[in-house]
Amino acid sequence: MTDELKIGGREIKNRFFLGTGKFSGNEALEKAITGCDIDVVTVALRRVDDRPGAENILDFIPKSCVLLPNTSGARNADEAVRIARLAKASGCGNWIKIEVVSDNRYLLPDNRETIKATEILSREGFVVLPYMLPDLYAARDLVSAGAAAVMPLGSPIGSNRGLRTAELVRILVSEMTVPVIVDAGIGKPSDAAQAMEMGCSAVLVNTAIAIAQNPQDMARAFDMAIKAGRLGYLSGIESPVGTGRASSPLTGFLR
Amino acid sequence: MKLKINGKDEEITDAKTLGDLLRQRGLNRPTVVAEHNSVIIARAALDSTELKPGDIIEFVSLVGGG
Numbered sequence: 001m002t003d004e005l006k007i008g009g010r011e012i013k014n015r016f017f018l019g020t021g022k023f024s025g026n027e028a029l030e031k032a033i034t035g036c037d038i039d040v041v042t043v044a045l046r047r048v049d050d051r052p053g054a055e056n057i058l059d060f061i062p063k064s065c066v067l068l069p070n071t072s073g074a075r076n077a078d079e080a081v082r083i084a085r086l087a088k089a090s091g092c093g094n095w096i097k098i099e100v101v102s103d104n105r106y107l108l109p110d111n112r113e114t115i116k117a118t119e120i121l122s123r124e125g126f127v128v129l130p131y132m133l134p135d136l137y138a139a140r141d142l143v144s145a146g147a148a149a150v151m152p153l154g155s156p157i158g159s160n161r162g163l164r165t166a167e168l169v170r171i172l173v174s175e176m177t178v179p180v181i182v183d184a185g186i187g188k189p190s191d192a193a194q195a196m197e198m199g200c201s202a203v204l205v206n207t208a209i210a211i212a213q214n215p216q217d218m219a220r221a222f223d224m225a226i227k228a229g230r231l232g233y234l235s236g237i238e239s240p241v242g243t244g245r246a247s248s249p250l251t252g253f254l255r
Numbered sequence: 256m257k258l259k260i261n262g263k264d265e266e267i268t269d270a271k272t273l274g275d276l277l278r279q280r281g282l283n284r285p286t287v288v289a290e291h292n293s294v295i296i297a298r299a300a301l302d303s304t305e306l307k308p309g310d311i312i313e314f315v316s317l318v319g320g321g
Contacts, residue, residue: 019321029319044320047261047313048287050280057319058286070320082293086315089288089295157321184321206321 003234005201007179008095008127008148010066014039015196016219016226017068017181019206023215026060032209032219033061042068042097042204045087058092067092068129075102077116084121096121097151097183098130107157111138115145122146131183134168139176149178151204154195155185158207162191166198173199189225196229197237256308267306274301276312287316 005012017040023029033041041061061067069087074080077100084096098121100113114130115138122128127148132138134152142150152169155161162185163169172180179201186192192203205222212218258267260276270276273291277283289296290313296304306312 020319021321023319026319042321043317045315046318048282048316049318050282050314052281056284056286057317067317069317072320085295086288086290087317089297090286090315090317092317204321 003230005179007129012039012066012202013037014223015202015230016192016223017042017183017202017204018209018219019204020057020061020210021206022210024210026055026057028215029057029210030060031216033065035216036219036223038065038219040066040068040202040204042070042206043092044070044072045083045090046073066095068095068097070097070099070131071117072099072101074098074100074117076100076110077113077120080113080117081120084117084126085124088126094125095127095129098128109133109153111135111142114138115141118142118147119145129181134165134172136168136171136175139172143176143178147178149181149201150176151181151183153184154182154191157184159185160187160208161185162187163194166194169195169200170198189221192222193225193229193232196226197232199233202226256306258306258308259311261313270306272302272306273304273312276306277301277314280314282314287314289314 014037018038019042020029069092071080071083074083080098080100098114098117100110101107109131111133118128118130129149129151130142130147131151139150154163181202182195182200183204186205187208195203203226209215209218258265273289291304292311
């Protein structure tokens with residue numbers, strides 16, 4: 001069975017996208033990536049660390065990976081556009097995860113500014129994956145603005161609260177013509193499986209893996225959960241019913 | 256001359272171009288991007304970008320992030 005995920009003209013084999021923040025060290029990150037054959041990894045852009053011995057994260061990410069830089073730190077569309085252009089100039093390709101956050105308590109994305117940034121950057125030739133609050137109208141506007149996928153949050157960034165937005169994400173899955181990738185808040189493998197069983201195209205996980213006692217094994221657990229969830233979805237999960245239905249034959253020899 | 260480099264005011268005496276400044280700081284690598292007064296400077300243009308007092312310079316690179 002072929003089960004292709006194509007984004008921006010590129011075939012993505014692994015539907016498990018990994019965020020690279022908060023790892024205790026770059027070796028742990030590298031093991032998590034290579035242990036699961038991750039295809040897409042996110043990175044961020046910051047003022048350069050010019051201390052001697054500062055490591056370059058790119059040395060720990062296989063060259064075969066698609067780099068998905070984010071615009072974290074951007075509080076409005078203009079800042080997101082500026083970060084995206086800098087990321088492109090750093091040589092990591094033309095993919096960009098737009099992340100516009102001006103609320104410091106819940107770190108919720110600003111859909112309106114995100115739509116503006118998506119429009120500008122798609123026109124410039126970026127493959128735009130916007131992080132968003134799962135709102136159907138905003139998602140449609142993002143697609144009209146040129147988004148290659150939409151990335152609704154499961155719950156606030158780093159909160160490990162799981163797929164609290166399930167009902168809204170389900171609506172996006174049924175209505176969107178682009179891949180729906182759950183981003184943020186996924187705390188445990190079963191959360192990721194839940195998203196995939198619903199028909200999401202991929203899941204992006206960072207904190208739950210980076211801060212686990214054993215990040216490499218936790219990454220494998222997520223990898224298996226995402227594959228299991230996807231296979232369940234493709235195999236046709238039946239709707240629940242309200243009564244019992246026998247799964248063994250009730251042939252009546254006990255009269 | 257006084258420049259603002261990555262948000263800090265600094266007195267620079269021996270750099271004439273953005274390329275000089277990058278080399279002095281050991282940042283002359285392909286993964287470092289330079290912004291000069293909010294304009295991204297391509298690597299090929301670093302040595303022809305002259306520094307003036309009051310310039311705002313940013314040097315950025317990729318780090319871990321989700």
